[in-house]
Amino acid sequence: MATIKEIKVPDIGDFNDVPVIEVLIQAGDTIKVEDPLITIESDKATMEVPSSEAGVVKEVKIKVGDKVSQGGLILLLESTDAGEPAVASVPTVSPPPAAVSAPAGVAEVRVPDIGDFTDVPVIEVLVKPGDSVKAEDPLITLESDKATMEVPAPLGGVVQEILVRVGDSVSEGAVILTLVTGAVSTVTSSAPVAATSPTTNASPATPLPSPVAPTAAAGVIDETAFRLAYAGPAVRKLARELGVDLGKLTGTGDKGRIIRQDVEAFAKRGDSAPTPSASASASASGAGLDLLPWPKVDFTKFGAIETRPLARIKKISAANLHRNWVMIPHVTTHDDADITDLEAFRVQLNKENEKAGVKLSMLAFMIKAATFALKKFPEFNASLDGDNLILKQYYHIGFAADTPNGLVVPVIRDADRKGVIEIGKEMGELAKLAREGKLKPDQMQGGSFTISSLGGIGGTYFTPIINAPEVAIMGVCKSYWKQVSPDGKQSAWRLTLPLSLSWDHRVIDGAAAARFNVYFANLLADLRRVLV
Structure with missing residues (x-):
């Protein structure tokens, strides 16, 4: 028999009154366990809240701009009772209550406010996929022309994917990594439902499925631009399925966030979406002044020389x-x-x-x-x-x-x-x-x-x-x-x-x-x- 269930905000760490920046479902939608429902954004991380149940959305109780905390009501869901025989044989729809304490979510961890610094090089990556981290654990080390700083984890979880590497340059808002967060079930190896429970599949101990490869019709994706684009995990997954390069999109969501509609619209019109021209980019950066190229000289023809690399701080200061x-x-x-x-x-x-x-x-x-x-x-x-x-x-x-x-x-x-x-x-x-x-x-x-x-x-x-x-x-x-x-x-x-x-x-x-x-x-x- 069908029942109406309340789907609430799970454990999201120490965050309270976090703004909702995107609502990903509407009344009448059929959703599965782990489907993203809403996207919330704190001052340190962006995260999607997944569904802990499967069913049909009866009523959405939240809208963009609302602020939520753990336990806040998201929606009412028409779900099939776990005791009904026809559904009991499908553990992926309704996992045993003992197998889960709260749904896991995937949070995007971004570079926080680092002042007036932009394009700061990453000189050290301190974690790897599968690592468990606590709030305030250091994730990466940045070095500007004026200071070296560590970027800490805003909340605890397990590192799912590292999106930067040593040598990359990052600014405030750039995505560092994705983190599997929230309380998840701890199922022993003897549990008979461990292999099929959706909660177990989504647990940090098991790698999540790899993104779907781009379609044949898709163009070459600039992985660096793709990783640094301002978009959530569900939108990134959709973009890879459709072969859309997020680096070419301009987001229409809050604060320029790329949302599902942006990806779908881009996919419909192919590669015809306008992108900044090389000359426009050059003008914005102060380059493209139509000057003669810098002279290349073999100085050894004139005498002995010594080559000394320019100090890192001087190179950044020079820029x-x-x-x-x-x-x-x-x-x-x-x-x-x-x-x-x-x-x-x-x-x-x-x-x-x-x-x-x-x-x-x-x-x-x-x-x-x-x-x-x-x-x-x-x-x-x-x-x-x-x-x-x-x-x-x-x-x-x-x-x-x-x-x-x-x-x-x-x-x-x-x-x-x-x-x-x-x-x-x-x-x-x-x-x-x-x-x-x-x-x-x-x-x-x-x-x-x-x-x-x-x-x-x-x-x-x-x-x-x-x-x-x-x-x-x-x-x-x-x-x-x-x-x-x-x-x-x-x-x-x-x-x-x-x-x-x-x-x-x-x-x-x-x-x-x-x-x-x-x-x-x-x-x-x-x-x-x-x-x-």
Whole structure:
């Protein structure tokens, strides 16, 4: 006899109030055990919730946008009672209650929020298919030009498939692996239903069926693009069955997710779906400038050479710097700041705080002065987003720190709320972490303005490259003594600090840049101006 059963959200780990981003069934659908019902997405993983029963959907109790937790009602299902003889002989329809405690699900584990980093190389894969992992166990290791970081598991389960390998580059949202999750039955080898129970077949201990091979009519699939496409396991399975390359699709689901309808529509129209042209891709990346090819030279013809690989961090930095230089219309304005009195004050403060271990550099004063200049000229504390200017109400100042592995940019957060001594202490701590390679990603994120100081190394002026998505950067060189005559009659020697302000001409014009530089220089000449 038919009965109406409630199908609820199974154990999904420690997640609560997880948004539903896709409903995969509707009233009247006939479903089997393990058919996906809904797709939910936490801040760390996307997972499909499968059915624990077979039958006909009578009523769907959930919609896209709803938030669910374990035990939440998904739908009402018209199911055949397990005690009816005609069905009892088919264990795949109704497994014995003792064989299952809750259905297993397959979750896509994605790269979480890693700040402003994109295309970060994978340098280590720490798990393999079949491994059992717990929440927070490390899965892969990434290395940007500024930090090395491990990506942890958002929930426990068994690794089903690894979708990245060493050398791949990933960004936030990229799929790392699929994980069989949820509570599943533990059936001993003597259990007579172990070989046929659908729950046992779906358990982590047994590999899931391989994806169906693409049809003969399908084109060649770009496996890397396919793996990184934003789509759930059921959609991926359908795409492989239809021979559809997910890397060519634009998702119409929430947040650009590729859904079943996208795959079916693409399959109907074949390979005619528009894809970005090579020239469009080149333009977006700053390439395709119609330049002559880079010259290939056999340098050994001219003398002895030594070939040394470019350091990994320098290669990554080079790509970011090249993008920023090519895509941002840089202009640099130079000026001088009289820091004679400020230098005397700095030396005095260091003497007064010598026992406390405080040693202030001029950079600490520049960071503090920058916060006042940014408040007076808010367009310098901004980012360009299409046709909109994002004016930031916070003042997080980055400073370039020299390390054995290259330059990194730690960030002093809320510098406007901190005194010079506090800024100096924090700079020292961050610089030490940078030299030891222990800076965390969040200690290099969120900067709204950057100061690049060459300190006492040398130089007079230079053109610092803007640290996108910021719109300006201040460069300073070694201070030097200069004879000046303010009134044209008497001259005096003054300690002078060269300033080089680079700015994004799409946002800032020359007059504003000149005013910013003058104001910044005047603050350094006399910090009492901040009281006015």
